[in-house]
Amino acid sequence: MKELKPYHVLFFVLGVMLVLSPVVYFMPEEGVNIGGATINFMTKDDFLHPKKQENADVDDIFSSIDTSMNATTPPKPLIKHQNGSNGNMGAPGGGSYEVESVVDLLMSDAGKENLYRFFESLSGAASRQERISILHYGDSQIEGDRITGFVRERIQNQFGGNGPGMIPATNVYDTYAFNQSYSENFKRYTCFGGARLSNSKYGAMASASRFTPEYKLETENTIDSLELTEQTAWIEVGPSNRARSRARSFNNVKMHYNSCIAPTMLRVYQDGNIIHEDSLIMDGGQHTVHLSFPSTPSKLKFEFKGKISPNVCAFSLEGDYGVQVSNIGMRGSSGTIWGAMNHGVLATMYREANTKLVIMQFGGNSVPSFKDSTSVRNFASYFKSQINMVKRLNPGAMVIVIGPSDMSKLDEGIYNTYPLLPYCVDRMIAATKESGGAYWNLYAGMGGYNSMPAWVEKGMAGSDYIHFSGAGSKFAAQMFYNAIMVEYNTWKGN
DSSP, X not given: OOOOOHHHHHHHHHHHHHHHHHHHHHOOTTOEEETTEEEOOOOHHHHHSOOOOOOOOOHHHHHHSOOGGGSOOOXXXXXXXXXSOOSOTTOOOOOOOOOOOSSOOEEOHHHHHHHHHHHHHHHHTTTTTOEEEEEEEESTTTGGGTTHHHHHHHXXXXXXXXXXXXXXXXXXXXXXXXXXXXXXXXXXXXXXSSSOOTTOOOOTTSEEEESSOOOXXXXXXXXXXXXXXXEEEEEEXXXXXXXXXXXXXXXXXXXXXXXXXXXXXXXXXXXXXXXXXXEOOOSSSOEEEEEEOSXXXXXXXXXXXXXXXXXXXXXXXXXXXXXXXXXXXXXXXXXXXXXXXXXXXHHHHHHHTTEEEEEEEOOTTTGGGOOSHHHXXXXXXXXXXXXXXXXXXXXXXXXXXXXXXXXXXXXXXXXXXXXXXHHHHHHHHHHHHHTTOEEEOHHHHHTSTTHHHHHHHTTSXXXXXXXXXXXXXXXXXXXXXXXXXXXXXXXXXX
């Protein structure tokens, strides 16, 4: 084999450049059509004046927000009951809520009236020793308690409450808010992708789990004719040492279930000892098993025995009173799922949780699929119907919509905001106002057009130019919390 000399490589490179020079010089901006296919290549202008990444200026945004609450809290629970539950876990920590907002909530007069009604419930929950719930629905931007966890800690510290609130029956996302494990025969069903329930009784978490397939019983004797084998399954839940202080402490544990149509025995173990034993109610309806403890319990094992599984919808980890803030992450969802769920079960769970605010954080999964302005308007119209559906299921509850963040599309080596994203934000704002809700503009809060590359550069977002990093999630959560508290201060007359 002939040995390559350095000048051989040099001549080869120069030869390639010589051959490609006419192509670069004469290549039109729109490319060349050959056999119905468009061929693009570097043009003369691209060579002489290469494109540069343009980032929004976000320095003022990051310097304007107090992030002192972003620090990891010590592993010691704030409240610890030693002598049995006296109903007092949930007292607020207090402190100032004087803040400034980067981007204010956008709403109509009807929306402001609904928001102020929520503030009335929020401010009085501790003094009335009442539990109220905030449910935060969203796509992958919030999964694993991102954004929600920070907002929860601030709200519970200010207004009272403990625990992470409702959690999935079987969690599939990494989270620091709680610990959970389950037997292999439990299968997860969701209304937003993957395996689905034929009866659509997912409940407030939009997911449920079963340890057997669904069966339809025509008579009481059908179960014998199916020749099913009794199965044992289990789910363990407990506090996490990685959780924020308020989420780490709770003394009320609830198990939500429905569709129990065959004998099912439930045993609850703590430290290997049975602390509760009961037969689940077999009427197929929505029910709750409620256990109360003098202080935060160690890991609890819920063991089920039966031939046909009920739908286990969720667990709730709560204090005695105050605000419960639940994270309901739905990877890949566009937020148009409420029509796919049984409304009777949903309304029951919303009512039992005393739901006063529903946060709907969506839009990001739809942005890449928009083809034209008509597709954006169709999405916004359908999303408006979802807001109205949530309001019908929660009479009197407030809805806050958080729209998509800035998202970048790679084009010729340059990251730019998706073309129809700003229009999507405008349409979602209009839909939210018309529905009597409030809109918080995350896109504007980040800095608007081409702000995502700047957030990536600062380590506040990931290399996919879509999702926030851990630090970015906390910062976005702080901005959102500040927007709520600015309105709260106005309501209080400060």
